[in-house]
Amino acid sequence: MQTMKRSVFSLLLFLGMLTGCQTFSTPRIADLEDCDPVIRLRAIKWAGANRIQQAVPLLIDRLLEEDPSLRFYAITALQSITGQDHGYDYKAKPSERFEAVRRWRKAFPTTTGEPGMR
Numbered sequence: 001m002q003t004m005k006r007s008v009f010s011l012l013l014f015l016g017m018l019t020g021c022q023t024f025s026t027p028r029i030a031d032l033e034d035c036d037p038v039i040r041l042r043a044i045k046w047a048g049a050n051r052i053q054q055a056v057p058l059l060i061d062r063l064l065e066e067d068p069s070l071r072f073y074a075i076t077a078l079q080s081i082t083g084q085d086h087g088y089d090y091k092a093k094p095s096e097r098f099e100a101v102r103r104w105r106k107a108f109p110t111t112t113g114e115p116g117m118r
Contacts, residue, residue, distance in 0.1 A: 032058040041070060048077025056081060060104045063088060064097060071097070078104070 031043035032055060044062060047055035055077070062074035071090035079085055086107060088100035 029055050029058065032062060037065075037067060037070060040065075041073060044070065044073045044077050048073070048080040051081045053081060056108050057110050060101060060108060063090075063101050063104065 027039075027043040027046040029043070029047070029052065031039050032047065034040050034043070040062065043055075044059065046052070047059060059074050059078050059081070063071055063078075065071050065074065068090055075085060075088050075090050078088075084107070086100055086103040088097065088104065090097070092100070
C-alpha cells in the first residue's frame with residue numbers, strides 16, 4: 001500500500017511539473033506579434049511596465065485586437081510609455097477604434113501599414 005501511494009504521488013508530481021511548471025523567458029518586442037495571445041499579452045504588459053519606446057508601433061497595432069483585454073492592456077501600455085491616449089477607448093465600436101488608431105499612427109508615423117484586425 002505504501003509503495004502504491006508513493007507511486008501515485010510520484011506520478012502526480014511528475015504531471016504537475018509537466019503542466020504547471022512552465023518557465024517563460026523575458027518577453028521581446030517581437031513577441032508583440034506572436035500568434036499566441038498569451039505571449040502577446042505578456043509582451044504588452046512588459047513593454048508598458050518597462051516603457052519600451054521601440055514597442056510603440058506594435059502596441060498601436062495591438063489596439064485593433066479582437067480581444068478587449070488585449071486592447072485594454074495595449075492602450076494602458078501606450079499611455080504609460082507616451083502619456084497619451086489619442087481618444088482611444090478599448091470598448092468602443094470597431095469604427096471608432098479604427099479612427100483612434102489612425103490618430104495614433106499619425107502621431108507615430110513609424111507604425112506599420114494600415115490597421116488590420118487580428
